[in-house]
Amino acid sequence: MTERIERHLYDVVVIGAGGAGLRAAIEARLAGKRTAIISKSLFGKAHTVMAEGGAAAAMGNANSRDNWMVHFRDTMRGGKFLNNYRMAELHAKEAPERIWELETYGALFDRTKDGKISQRNFGGHEYPRLAHVGDRTGLEMIRTLQQKIVSLQQEDHAETGDYESRIRVFAETTITELVLSGDRIAGAFGYYRESGQFLLLEAPAVVLATGGVGRSYKVTSNSWEYTGDGHALALRAGATLINMEFLQFHPTGMVWPPSVKGILVTESVRGDGGVLRNSDGKRFMFEYVPDVFRKQYADTEEEADRWYSDPDNNRRPPELLPRDEVARAINSEVKAGRGTKSGGVFLDVSTRMPAEQIVRRLPSMHHQFKELADVDITKEPMEVGPTCHYVMGGVEVDPDTTAALGTVRGLFAAGEVSGGMHGSNRLGGNSLSDLLVFGKRAGEHAAAYVSALDHRPKLRPADVEAATDTALAPLSREGGENPYTLQQDLQAVMGDLVGIIRREGELTDALKRLQELKQRVAKVGAPGGRRYNPAWHLALDLRNMMIVSECTARAALEREESRGGHTREDFPAMSAEWRQVNLVCSLDEAGDVRLDRKALPTMPPELLELFDRGELSKYMTDEELA
């Protein structure tokens, strides 16, 4: 073996440089640990920049009746009570502190009249709760965290003369394998995208913050990075995944022009007064209010319109129903032949408020549509439809420490890659606050784990050699399968057969096709050298996308009910029995996906009391309520 591998020693390695990863790294560094941040892209380009609406935190700035209990309640309702209650509780309690903390890092949120952080309405939230910066909140967050890391590096430089003495960002670097010593994390192996050279980071603790899996879908709002790397790394290291059947399809993605199909139109367009209309010009959402939500949502256009100015005495417009309801409604309208030419519906703000106000409140939406589609949203409606947006499922973690469950130790997960927090469906705005709350906890507990170790786990050179061989294989495979074709085929299988509306026959078919694809992915080839070779990068990512897609398809077939981000046409109702079950994916010795049922943790009485019995009876079995 002549391959030279660059070696580094760290205490904590954070894989992923989005909101959760950067927040975890800040915390680990503040705890005095030498920390590495692995970023698949350049520093500061993470997918978090795409989040537009805001970060949900019950600060009570816009409505003083808001508090963590109301936020907790909304989160559980949104997730249809499948959430890990403890994660939802911690999230609701800690989100305000995490947002305020960002201000001390230099974040500039929009303000209320009395100078506090302004909060806006969002689907599923009872009170205005989203801290925001126009419609580019995600960018503000990533920049703030990025600049905080730079400021920590400046402090380190002042003290040690080296910016990277305590925290270093490995930009454009991909981790392909976690290296274990027994059941403990010992390091992470990967390559620099720029040079194709390998590197080995020896560290006793790894925080996964790699985001989601959307790139396995044809229509998605996710960037190329979302190939389920963290999900797959965790599985291969012996951790478990839960809730993988739950994928959120954002109801309003761009449908035209074709090149930007999938790109998101923020929910705040609806929160600020935008309405959905079908091709007959009808405001159709009133017909899609499910019984569980009747009490909170208006049934006439007049009441709905009054709500924007007088939310205390009117019920909310049905356009602000949780995302899965809106996505399904749009899907039904299009299927019934009342969609637009490009297969979407109209989202209109142009007739609802003056042009000047639209430009001020939705600047980047206005900009995006003007530049990308030559559509002026102040003059004409947008064409929107459902797009794959977020995976609720992910690494099964201990709620307090974010440590991955399963057989592995020293592995932590935060953000989209972790599962449980959002149950079967995530509320808009809960993602950005989730990143901060659990990012901080992951960094903190990874540091504590390292401190408690009496020796660093040693890795075996044979494991590193095996990882090297796996990574190099596609380059030397003459006449292998084209990775781009394989990705398109995978996207077609997932998009067509494991999409927003699912059926048993299609899911079985999907699993069969995934098996075939798996054989082909094993023979993938990448022409060209190792320097910045996107074909090679994709060939390596495909392995992760396959395994995660299989988890989703298997779990989707198993769960015979419809709930949140999982809709079965053959089982359209929500089932109280299924609510008690989490589907847990793991890998067996042969590397095949194994699916187990596991009971959901039971909510303690003090949290149950926050809901009235009538509401709980919609979700829970009689014996649970007894």
Next chain:
Amino acid sequence: MTDRHFRVWRGDESGGEIRDYDVEVNDGEVVLDIIHRLQATQAPDLACRWNCKAGKCGSCSMEINGKPRLGCMTRMSTFGDDETVTITPLRTFPVIRDLVTDVSFNYVKARETPAFAPPSLAPGDYRMQQVDVERSQEFRKCIECFLCQNTCHVVRDHEENKAAFSGPRYFIRAAELDMHPLDARSDRKEYAQASQGLGYCNITKCCTEVCPEHIKITDNAIIPLKERVVDKRYDPLVWLGRKILRRDQVPGAAPAPVGEGGIPSRGVDGKPLGTPAPAGSSMAPSSTAGVTDVASGLGDGHVRLPEAPPVGADGRMDVAELLATNAGGPSPFGDDQQFPLAQVTYRPPEPDKD
């Protein structure tokens, strides 16, 4: 659907060439779509950065027909039907491969730009008015595509200026912090002048033109930074005030008047009054040499650097300056000039030099 002709630069740091491709183009597509189709069909190893494909992450910066642009924000319909589209990597940064360049220059400069200095307020107690945060928010729209850095003629083709010049991206960062209502540092503009190379900029507005976020880099950040530097340094009234009063008596350094809602009103220099001054006046560590040090070695034919006004040994202008017709500094062309100028000694940067 038609086939269109594209020319794409392929190669690495050892050299390369423009290669010709014929690619299918569909209605409504952008240049980045074409690159992706090229990768999927003809050139699987064509290197190109991209992420969000929605103009929000600033990854797919490239030069399209010689213009610095985002690949995802350049619609194919903006070109003529049979126009050849030529795609090359950013010129100011070293090529890694194909369209991917080494942009680490920007991250080095980011590190040298002093970070936000938090005021002594508890988290949750920050109070700011919307109108005050909006000025900084404009600059925080920046997606760090580095097109402004790429197009800036101070460093484009002038490798030698890179050490002393931070570039428009970091001028707006300085301006952003300068205008931040609660930033505890008060020497952002002086720092920009002394250590970021603000003086190199001669306001050609190229950066503003290429900004995909339409940030008014020159008008709203650079010019105010420059003006304020001039204000403070050369404004005769400020000078006189300083001469007569001690620093803590200068208007603007008075105890903070508290405005509506307990929000401190702002001082004359845009800082909240009564914010504690940072310990020590030095900025965060920087290994970059200041502009003046670099400029001292330059000969005649170089980019002309801004001239300081004639000052005495104490670093201050003569009091007679106050009475002169051109208070605030001499004309760079000499004070006895007739306009229009007959002979201008200023020479623009030569693109082919070195």
